[in-house]
Amino acid sequence: MHGTLSPLSSRKGDGARGGAFCPAIAAHGMLGEFGLMGAPGQPAGHTRHMHVTREHLVGISGDLTALTAPEARDLLVRRQISATELAHAVLGQIERTESQVRSFITVTADEALAQARAADVALGGSDPGATPPLTGIPVALKDLFCTTGVQTTAGSRILEGFIPPYDATVVARLRAAGAVFVGKANMDEFAMGSSTENSGYHPTHNPWDVSRVPGGSSGGSAAAVSAGQAILSLGTDTGGSIRQPASLCSVTGLKPTYGRVSRYGVVAFASSLDQVGPFSIGVEGSAMVLQAIAGADPMDATTAPFAVPDYRSTIRDGVKGLRIGVPAEYFTAGMEPDVERLVREAIQTLTSLGATVHPVSLPYSEHGLATYYIIAPAEASSNLSRYNGIKYGLAALDEVDMTRAMDATRQRGFGNEPKRRIMLGTYALSSGYYDAYYRKAQQVRTLIKADFDNAFASVDVIAAPVSPTVAFKMGARIDDPLAMYLSDVCTIPVNVAGLPGISVPCGFDHQGLPVGLQLIGKAFDEATLFRAAFAYEEATSFHRQRPPLAEQAGSEGSVNQAAMGAGKAGGPQRAPHA
Amino acid sequence: MTGTHHAGTSPATDYEVVIGLEVHAQVVTESKMFCGCSSRYSGAPPNTLVCPVCLGMPGSLPVMNRTAVEATIITALALNCEIPEFSKFDRKNYNYPDLMKGYQISQFDLPFSQAGWLEFDDPANPGQMRRAGITRVHLEEDTATLKHVRDSSGETYSLMDVNRAGVPLMEIVGDPDLRTADEAGSYLRAVRQILRYLGVSTANMDEGAFRCDANVSLRPWGQAEYGAKVEVKNMNSFRSVVRAIEFEIVRQRDLLDAGGRIVQETRGWVDDRAITVTQRSKEAAHDYRYFPEPDLPPIITPEAEVERLRSLLPELPDAKRQRFADAYRMTSDIADTLTQTRALAEYFEQTVNLSGNARAAANWITRDVLRILGATGAEIDQILLTPAHLADLIKLLDTGTISGRTAPEVLEEAVSTGSMPREIVQQRGLGQVSDTDALTTAVADAIASNPKAVADYRAGKATAMGFLVGAVMKATRGKGNPGLVNELLKQQLDG
């Protein structure tokens, strides 16, 4: 069961690394070439912005944890920073902030540094621009992506100690893209929840206000990026589990079209709804991740065979003439006035950039929540059957009888929310109730989808709030499942319809808490979502605002780093300055 | 007991017996149903043919084995089923340690096929056929195997081997159209024969590749509703299927006659005690909570694909039997024997093609080849005597190279060594003497040394000719061509 780390973590490249950053190579003028022409092999569209120096990008503080993924890529390729340096920066940020935020179940510092060293070897080659696109970029993985040799719990005690002998396809693809894995992010148990308070390990705190939740279920992944503990992260979205925490933590989060990204090796919650997606500061990072993970997978029969477009080649094309649909049904009672105001202002901003706004109607979305709470628990009740202590994870070894041992394992290993959903789902599928619940839910699902099809006949994207409220206080909804479920009322219909949706920061409420704008796209049209979201963020600056906690820890860190760097002058990790 | 439990023998009430069989057959494929592991688990060390998918590890997903799907549809076509354009897999949820995911991927309401039928020999009317409906043929996955062990201290524990988990398993559900235990046996043989003809399953019951559950109920004659159904499991041979059904008919009839009620339940056949015992009552029956398998897209089988698969169907036993009887002018018994297996029928037809003598081929095969198979337990394709050997032997006989008397010796030699009959005859000097000159001398000698026989012949005694032929054959040590000897004798005696 105990696997080895990927070849990327091999240390044998250490000897070559000194040469990699040898000033002699820089003296050949390669850096200058990159500065003019961009990285070889990448479309010209990527290089439309001017390359600037490290100081321009990260400020005088030199806080690398504030970098966006494209910025980090640019600096790595131009050898302004090293991957090891960047890994140290985010690991340092984890050290400084983790006691307050608690984004991770497992931090894999050693593996991260080994991967970073390997990345530096690759980046030190003759053509750093030809390295895979995420080479050396720190990524946090929600703890339901199977990682060879690294514990994967899905936030549940029932999987404590489970060390997968295989990588999820998305993990393998990120590895192949050169990513550096900093750790396994906290989550609601089996992705069931909207606050990350349902983790079997510990709750995660919102970096903007640690007395509040980060959202969920991918709360750890969102908080990690928000707090600068990782440049990018990966989550899953079954009913809003990427978009809602992205909104509550003021980062970008994309839920791709169902079938766009492989689910192989992703611990399943609700198979017909689960989809893997990225978190990032800035839209472009999410595009980079999706580019790396999207596409058909022979191991997942539900992935679509469609080609994956080059997302960054169209991301700067603007929104002139883009038709934005606004569904009245998504601005309803229960929504906080600040949320509605900020979302409407965001739509106004898009209009000012050349988009046109059209009212659309999605009447069946009202039934999204009810539909979801039949289908998701039904599938979950079946998906969670395999956790019985026979093969992996927790096992009630004190029970001698086989059946009793299986039952006891489940009683002890599952928290309340999985138990609640197993019961809901078992009931919904029971003989005599199937037609009334599961079949009916599937019929309504078809109607919800048809609503979207109708709307997309006349618009290109649909704009809506992500969450009706800003981040709520920890504990506020934990005893009221229905209130918790309502957190996802605006995101769930998108999963039910299998469509892509993105959450981008669109401001802060009167308490300074973040709000997100949701853009919903046609199936497999993530490119348009990226384009619209990017145009919006270019026109605003919300995405560049960091939680004070991250800002402060980051500047402390960069001071420390600078001191350390000075202490070991000429160390191989230091990038030469062009 | 066989065949004695027709309803009419009941002492109190006349009951109609209603039997339906559910057959599970492992599909012969290289890899398992939903992963790339080898499905040839027989003899493999425990838990060596496994991967995250068939172990049911977190996040693993099934991917359909196309070959198994095609084999299922081909079987359904052979059983005259309709193939709907749209079908899907479902999850059958129940908890047992041998079920890796806590559910079995199976097919519930939209299987690959439905509404077929099968003809089988009517045991009550030899030579006649009976027809039973086939409800459906669908595809699912096999489970792991559990081995319950008791150690020397008396402690019991269970060992699990996951090699079998995920092996494709076809389920053939029959309509409740069978009326006697013998019909069930005959139906089962017909199913097995078709599976083997198609090559989709070894259908070996002793290896667990072919399993049968029987649903048995009784109802008073003329009653439209079925009686309470008892499902009988755990039969591990054709014989035990027949015996278990016979037992169950008597048990239910006696219970009804005594004023009792049949409880809908699952009963297990206990072979060494020859009884069925209660396993699970209806109240304790599983609610499998079927729902569509979300990890697998639905399967669309367009009409063109159905026709393509239909074109792959080999000639089936019934058609082959009919054709043999017609084309080779053989009795239905011989045709039946020669079409028992597709391999035997092919053996026969190859022998005919090579020898040009169907009658001789049929005789040799039904008489000698089957005797050899019976004696050695070998399969037809495992013996050294190939159709080429047999055809060679037939040709040696037909051309008079050897006599009918030496042929068995040549056959035995060919069977044990694999040498061609032609070579055996040559090496051992077993060829008939058809050389006129050589035989003329022997004939002259025989006439000269048997004057009494010659006189008898001339006096018109028919037996004298036989005596003289015998004398010539004796002189040639049996190698004289009998026809030629006859001819030469007549020439010399009459000339």
Ligand SMILES: [Zn+2]
């Ligand atoms: Zn396998």
